[in-house]
Amino acid sequence: MDTIFALASAQGKAGVAVIRLSGPDSHSAAARLTGGALPKRGMVLRTLTDHGGARLDDGLVLTFQTPASFTGEDVAELQIHGSTASVNAVLRCLSDTEGLRIAEPGEFTRRALENGKMDLTQVEGLADLIDAETEAQRKQAQTILAGELGTLAERWRRDLIRAASLLEAVIDFADEEVPTDVSPEVRELIQGVMSDLHREADGVKIAERIRSGFEVAIVGLPNAGKSTLLNALAGREAAITSEYAGTTRDVIEVRMDLAGLPVTLLDTAGLRETEDHVENLGIELARSRAEAADLRVFLSETPKDLGVEMREDDIHVLPKADLRGIGEKGVSGKTGQGIDALVDDISCVLRQRTTAHGIATRERHRIAITRALDSLTSAISVLESGPDLYDIAAEELRTAIRALESLVGRIDVETLLDEIFSSFCLGK
Template sequence: MISDDSIVALSSGRLPAGIAVIRISGPKTRFVVETIAGGMVKDRVATLRKLWATDGSLMDHGLVLFFPGPTSFTGEDVAEFHVHGGRAVAGRMLETIAGFDGVRHAEPGEFTRRAFLNGKLDLVETEALADLVNAETEAQRRFAVQNAEGAQSALYLGWRRRLIHARAMIEAEIDFSDEEDVPGSVSDTVWSDVRAMIDEISRHIDGFHAAEIIRDGFEVVILGAPNAGKSSLFNALARREAAIVTDEPGTTRDLLEVVLDLNGVRVRVTDTAGLREAPGKVEAIGIEKARAKAHTADLMLLLEDLANPVAISEIPADIPALRIGTKVDLLKDQRPLGAYDAFISTVEGTGLAELLAEIGGRAAAAIGDVGDILPSRLRHVELLNETKRFLASALSGEERGQELRAEELRLAADRLGRIVGAVDVEDLLDVIFSQFCIGK
């Protein structure tokens, strides 16, 4: 697919900057380069040129690179102008290039969309590029790079090939059972492999929560009675005054969140309203939000003021929790009573480093080995579950005949194809590519 029009966009970061990268793709690319750079440049060689506007005025001095299609990112002719990163320079360059007939400003994700439509990337690799652009932690970067390199696609396409082979063998047995070169009965081998594939897909789907943690963060929720020190701990972890701290119970009414990077893992810490009986109407709403948030947590921090310990009730029993004694500095030489996992003082900083290390260790354990191949999108999980459903139906459908069982293998392979974009994904494209920045 070669587009009729060409697109241009600023592909570097926010201006002003040291360098601005302006990218163009499409059939007019060569003409634009020849006009602005005063002649053609060598393929894939950065060349310093004076850059001229169509009215003959000098816009800037900069580097020009030309990547001829189809061996380019988009599969079309692509060029980049590396110019000084002032707003006026970049604006004049974009205005000039978009002024050529057949050239327009790019839509969000349009460069990557052309790469997909031209077969340079599949849909999973495209989604991984979006993750790579948005990566904020080392775990997110490693996960995105692995998928952008095709590891996830290779897994799904491998399953799809096995299903296509299984279907071919079943249909060969149906149509040519009397031929000598067709094995006597392939059913046992085929259905044994299908059964193994169901187990493989199930294990793969089980890794989705780890992928969610990598992408969205390990959820830590701070819970406790009023004045247990929740907001003080929250501010200490955020290293700023993110929450109001007073001696008055019920100061925190809504959920407050801060994002941490602990050893390359994204961790989201949420401060909540103090849990107590008979609160006011507004405070009761905050308490209800706190209890609801606890049910979505990966880890709860249950805080108790050591000088006035008040245990909290009605917390999820199935969510891992750390019981933390706060305000240890107020005890002086007294020995804390009760079973606690940690003691902290936000005034003196006691125990905070150890608590962060414990949270970071649990977050790292939750994602496991970042090198594992995991489903990175909910749509992957939904299609994988449909694949399993068709495979299970094929396995249990002996009374319906081999023809219908072979059809269910086809439907299962079709769902795997939809994940990578090999089959019927037009309705997904606008949603996926709208998540990209303009110049990608």
């Protein structure tokens, strides 16, 4: 196994930079840099020098002994001053050290997976945590990183192994009279797992939205104040505004944190009949994006004017509240009137939706769960036919178990690993 190294902290000037080494030569390589033996596990303050004895920097050296480390291997971390020059000097020295090589993206985490320190769902949770921009994303990523989905999968797997073993016991003693009918317990075990799997499969779509963000489209007639409202919500001039109808031709997107949830606001072209070919293209795009959005804000006198049917949770607000009489409700991006109430309404709808999400967060999870459900449905059906077909039911259970094992990365995931780890930085 190679010994790898990389900058584990962010690129650029900082107060402290962390360089991580992992592998069988990590401790000896760190010791050569510091000119003395290091504890197998601990922290010491040392002066770092190059191979010619020239001083590089002062820093803390942390050592971790296998298997009690992030990767499950011997690990050393160098905490030095975070200047670009200091970091580059230490990295050059490590590059010139025999037996060391620069890590590939995500290689530290990949080694943690291969050495049993994390399962595949935890790796995905770590990637999500690194990318998290909102509180909801952070909490969801922490749940996965803590191993809760892996714990669930192991419980499901254990129950299905128990069910399969009961069926196989009957098969093994087919020529003898089995004193107990195992089918009630087998059915109960399978149905319990299926209930959990259905709940997780149904919640994946919302969980994915927490990861990638909800889309909220602002739709209305031309000059209804959509772009002005978008700018007010974004707190900056994200869209061009003018008194001329048809100014917005494309869909303008603004990503923001709304009550801890990731939200992409869409400013769409005004919906109207027009002979302008380019504007028509924008209007068709607006209708398409509005239909696909998770939530629509209808900025109009009446939603029926827009030719887009309102869904149950969609929000209707009156435009240009600053031009209306006292006491009339509405929203104005120009003065800010009604914006706090609109933000509260949007946040309330999206928060209610997030209550339905489970622990599974990715389409890969949903596919593995669906495969397991299909096999369990077949197993229940075959089980009803009696002991003569228990061998088929047992095989369906084994297929379901393999699907759950792929969920946590035990089997059938090699083709996924390069794609997953390519999103990691070098120091992870």
